[in-house]
Amino acid sequence: MRKAIYCLAAAGTLGLSAGLPATALADSSAGTGYQTSLSPVPTNHVTGSGSATVSLSGDQATVTVDTTGLLAGVPHAMHIHVDGMGTCPTAAAATDLNGHTAISTTDGHPAYGMIGTSLTTSGDTSPNSGLAVDRFPTGSSFHYQRTLTVTDDVAGNIRDGKAVIVVHGIDYDGSGKFTNVLGASDLDPKLPQTATAPALCGALHAMPAGGAATGSGATQHRPDNAGLIAGGSFLLIAAGAGTWVLRRRPPTGADRS
Incomplete structure (x- = not known):
């Protein structure tokens, strides 16, 4: 009798352990996935939006960015900014730019930090390519994805x-193009401020277990290991029920000994 109970208890433990690796796998996956919603930088007259995800494995990062509602027909520099407060600037960061209240890239540095990686479409991705306007996505809406070394x-x-x-490039005066309304760029005086001012911003955070859930167009995924977890739970329940039945059986003559 005791042997039967021990076997069923072992089966229950096996059922529980069958679910544990699946849960651990989900937690591990969440640790390598990061996401954010991209919101308009205040005071900069931006009506667009977007989302971004980063899958990080060692020094390899697969970055995906989707945007909509930006200035059409122009390149939009974008970067992973680091070593700041890990936040996006508030309206309080705005300064006077050529007689207008707006936030320049350097105004936002205390919040989001300096350029760590340039999200170019090809070639170099270091801060040296921060203004490589010929290698950034173009248009009001775009889908960007690239695996790069960070x-x-x-x-x-x-x-x-x-x-x-941070995605840059704004249409501050509603003219449909980059103009000198805010003066020269604080990053390169040969460019207008509107070409380099931040448009969209979002701080990256770890994804919840199971996949992305930004609420801004990112797809939520059902964990592939859900069946394994359920199977482990079923074995545990069944084993527990069996143990209860055996405990309730009247002892036989052999059991009395």
């Missing part, structure tokens, strides 16, 4: 929740 500092900022995605 520095230890950038990877650490992503894992610590201190990395921020």
